[in-house]
Amino acid sequence: MTDHSTGEFVTPISTAPKAAGMFRQMRTEVEAALETALDGLDLPSDDLGIEEPPEDVAAVLASSVAYRLASDVGAPPPAVATDLADELDSDDLEYVDAVETQGPYVNFLPSEAYFAGTLEAAQSEDFGTLEDRETSVVIEHTSANPTGPVHVGRARNPIIGDALARVLEYAGYDVDPHYYVNDAGRQIAVFTWAYETFDESDLPDPERDSPEYEMVRYYRTGNDILEDADPDRVAAAEDEVQSILEGLEAGDEATYERVNEVVDTVLSGMSATLERLPAEFDEFVKETHFMRDGSTDDLVARLTELDEAVYEDDAWQLDLPDFEKNLVFLRSDGTSLYTTRDLAHHEWKFANYDRAVTVLGEDHKLQAEQLTATLDLLDNDTSQLSQVFYSWVDLPEGGMSTREGTGVDLDDLLDEAIDRARQEVKDRLDDRTRDDDITDDDIERIAHQVGIGAVRYDIVSKQPTKGITFEWERALDFEAQSAPYVQYVHARCCGILDEARGSPATDDLDVALLDTDAERGLLRAIARFPAVIEQSADELRPHVVATYTRTLAERFNVFYRECPVLDADAETRRARLALVDAARHTVANALDAVGVAAPASM
């Protein structure tokens, strides 16, 4: 669902089953009870002031509504809170044990049913998966021009995009990740010309034995020529580039085949790199598709009919009301532009999906706003479209560029991450207290999970709008707030459960056995997980899940220190094993939601 005033996803009133979380159920219950109580006192109930109290408060939920009501009622906030608490009857509430006041706050304390329900729900492998929203979402991300190796400067896009796709999937959406391939722009025409013009023997050796590294040599050489060569040579090259662009526009099959060979070759190498993250796509949608099927022509025809359409300097443009610059949609030579084709692309998305989400670099912001405004003029429901922007990863010395060959290749970063993780595993082998067998295969597996996980986590855990300056040491720090910290918790859970194989079943438990602060704290963290998924999906902010994994891991580590599992008496042991299993599912799924592997051992 979408709030049409903000364009943001909003959640329908919950009718959630237990698997979707006690926290959400309790919140729904508290909201309803508060509303009834306020109505009963003849007070406005439009703002319930529900919030999560700080850590040292026993309540799971609280309301600060008494502050706002104080002037209406003519009494100080604590007195209003007391009246409200008297009006609320916790006997009617399943997940609320008691309603208490603390100064101006009305606090809702969790019941045994809350903890029992959490323990039971998190036994399920799919804990955190929300109810099906029966809504299809196309998430477009990465969409980097197929001109060369994927570098770290654009690595934020596949990592955020893939995490977002995963979070939306958990949140009950039917998600298709797409990569939109620019195979019709000027850069690709230049590339095609360069590929057909230069002889491989004149090019430097490729940095890697992979198609995109081999191909980018042509692209870079071509751009060098266009910048520096003598005017006659440049003019001849420009003629060829122009004829390729016009051939594509005219739907010429031979031109399309020539371009396609370059595009598909480079793309195959790029997608192999992206799969390492992993970031995978249901579809690679090509720009030329929307030229070949006539939809771009159709769109141009409709654009020229708009009141905002103007024909200036031999080019068709749109005088958009809220923008300083006109949007040119047809060049004076009759060819279309990126945005023109992207408009057709978006109408295609609208026709095939309920929602569209695009992950874009901040440099595309103006273009994206003009795109939305234009789609609106063409009578599309643009509330279906959400855009998530991120800022570039720069090097200390500046930005990264494929054309100029400046920057760190993502392949190199991942290789280095794996190498360092492997070294770390080996270094730790000697002082291992656990007497399990670590094979060479295990070392390799752990090195990959930890190395790549650390890179992903470092990026996904930060707000996308904040700038990042890439530094090797920081990106590959396994000690800091990082993937390994959370992954280690998963490995610990697996270690305990592994030792306990063959123990009595963990169903039909009395949650009262788990009554220490450490156990309750862990259960409370677990209970929130589905609500975290929901919030992350509603706000399209995967980093909130990453932040959550850290809190969850901290709670587990407290439990791990305070509460022996295997050596506890039989009933406590059984209950704690259930809790460890619940924690394992929660950590595993939370990591999965941001695309970080959960190692069974480390």
Next chain:
RNA sequence: GGGCGUGUGGCCUAGUGGACCAGGGUGAGGGGUUCCUAACCCCUAGAUCGCGGGUUCGAAUCCCGCCGCGCCCGCCA
């Protein structure tokens, strides 16, 4: 010049109106393993939340102005 974004201890970061005069991490100093993996845990020191006004019972959070940094303002993508 205009628009958008961003500014939180030395460094990185959470929190974007309410119990937080700010929570983590890292770096610095100290401590913990006969016990389920120490990639862990605990303690100490370190912050006028860029600066100045304003709104509010209440501001890191909202508004206005200023400053630094990033991005954009192409018949490129």
